[in-house]
Amino acid sequence: MTIPTDLTRDDALRILREEVATLVALPGEPGYERCVPWNVAAPVTPAAVVLATSAEDVAGTVRFAAAHGFTVTVQATGHGAVGVGADTILVLTAAMKHCEVDSLNRTARVGAGARWQDVIDVAAPHGLAPLCGSSPGVGVVGFLTGGGIGPLVRTVGLSSDYVRAFDVVTGEGRLLRATPDENADLFWGLRGGKATLGIVTAVEIDLPPIPEFYGGAVYFDGADTAAVLHAWRSWSVELPETVNTSIAVQQLPPLSGVPEPLAGRMTVAVRYTAVGDFAEAERLLAPMRAVATPVMDTVGVLPYAAIGAVHADPVDPMPTNEDQALLSELPAEAVDALLAVAGPGSGSPQVIVDLRLLGGALVREPQHRSAFCHRDAAFSLAVIGAPTPENAAMVAEHARAVTGAVAPWATGGQMPNFAPSYDPARPARAYAPDTLHWLAALADRYDPSRVLATGQVVRT
Known part of the structure; x- marks a missing residue:
């Protein structure tokens, strides 16, 4: 009309x-x-x-x-x-959550509103692994358009490298298909560029065969934070790429769903996932288990369907404030700097201060290049707080202090899916200069009226 x-x-x-x-x-x-x-x-x-x-x-x-x-x-x-x-x-797009799995070809076609749990529910019974992030409750499309760093990233690489095709609506209102051979510029930019180049309505992905893994988390008392963090730093850098790990200083509130040993106190969680030889995976974890007396140990052989138990991220909606830094190295001095601002006695208001080991398969360029940058970062630091109207400014200021504490070892970069904000300087942290240029140029081509020029998009 x-x-x-x-x-x-x-x-x-x-x-x-x-x-x-x-x-x-x-x-x-x-x-x-x-x-x-x-x-x-x-x-x-x-x-x-x-x-x-x-x-x-x-x-x-x-x-x-x-x-x-x-x-x-x-x-x-x-x-x-x-x-x-x-x-x-x-x-x-929450109603567009259809998911069709082709178990023979190990692929899935997923609607824009699907969460990773929706895909896991239909793929895991076939021994196939949707490469989700730490929380299966996150949306598939948003995670993949931001690149996708999951609990197995060192082993399998970036989740968006497993995308086969997108259906996308451009800023002109055209519905296009993007693959390595069709609208290849869109295919490049949608893997890492978030919603800069259009609104994805469906995605097709590969599903690697991973029926189970060895993993979970070992939790230590907050009093052992310094010993555990320093031990993790030394131990983690020698791990093979079949093994993934992160460590989190946690202050979880005493809410329903938080295990009693972890609620209302500072604890340290060593997250761990491994594929391949499970006996070898257990042997590799042993030195960390011996650093101090765990207050809880959930590590064992688990079906892939239980991948969300590794990080045990919150399920219910909540207020969050995030910050992130990518590190080129993690010397002992960096750990000491983090302990000073986020360890015992620091007065930290953050719910989680998380270090994640990167490297491994993430470093290797995939068959089809993408707009995702910072594959060469060695570690990721994420700071997550739960601001209230009364303390929101303080939580955000302290988060900046935590990332600032590791500035001497930081690359200056951030990943698209972490620390979302309207900060006009953020795109330059998320993307290399050439990538910024091409994303902005493609956005002008596919959205000349700037209909999609809002939120976390790259525009000139």
């Missing part, structure tokens, strides 16, 4: 209902409340919420927005939400 151009903003938004075959909710209407993201600290107050059920709903919304001066952004779960303002229409 042809929409008059002299309509008021609110009248135009009401006509949007005639452009898409799904529910459109304006502020105060039923369905609008579904825009609240998993990270409830992010201020998400869009002009309208489109509860998309098809790629056509997404394309129609984008075309409408281009005609009436709105921007469009997308949300499946809202784990990485940074806020949405009143000039933006939010496409909510």
Whole structure:
């Protein structure tokens, strides 16, 4: 239909209902409340919420927005939400969660609203492993468009390297397919560039055969933090790439679902995953188990379906503040610097301060290059707090102090899926200069009206 151009903003938004075959909710209407993201600290107050059920709903919304001066952004779960303002229409893809597994060819076709748990549920019974992140509750598409660092990253590499194809709606409202051979520039940029080049409506991925792994976490009392962190630093750098590990200084609140030995106190979690020879994996872990007396040990042979138990990330929505630094090395001095700001007696308000060993298969360039940068980082430091209205500024300031403490050993980079923010300097931390240039140039080509120029996207 042809929409008059002299309509008021609110009248135009009401006509949007005639452009898409799904529910459109304006502020105060039923369905609008579904825009609240998993990270409830992010201020998400869009002009309208489109509860998309098809790629056509997404394309129609984008075309409408281009005609009436709105921007469009997308949300499946809202784990990485940074806020949405009143000039933006939010496409909510949560209903588009179809998942079809081809066990013979070890592939899956996954809708934009699916969470990794949805894919695990249908793939794991076939002995196949959807390469999720630490939390299976995170959306598949958002994770993959940010690159994807999972609990097996040193062994299998970047999760987005396993993408075979995307269905994507561009800023012109066109539905395209992106593969290594078709719209190859989009295929390059969608793997790492988040939503810069379009709104992904479906993705096809490879599923490696990993029916089980040796892993879990060993938890130590907070009093042993210094000994455990220093031991982990020395021990981790000698591990083969069949082994993955991270370590987290935790201050978990005494809430339902938090095991009693970990609740309301500082503990240190040594996370561990390994494939291949499980007896050898157990032998390699033994030195860390012996550093101090564990308060809880969950490591053993587990089915791949239990991959989320390694990090045991929170399931329920909560307010979060994140910061991240990538490190080129982790000398003893860096560990001491972290202990001073986040260890026992530091007064740290953070819920988790996490160091993750990188390297291994992550370092190797895949068959098809992508927009993901920083493959050569040796370690990742993530700082996660739970801000309240009363302490939000203090939590954010302290998080910057934690990442600042390791600045002498930091690369200056960040990964797209970590520490989301509107900071205009963030794209330069997430991408190398050449990648920034090409992402921005491609965005201008596929979104000349800048309909998608909102949120964590790269534009000039």
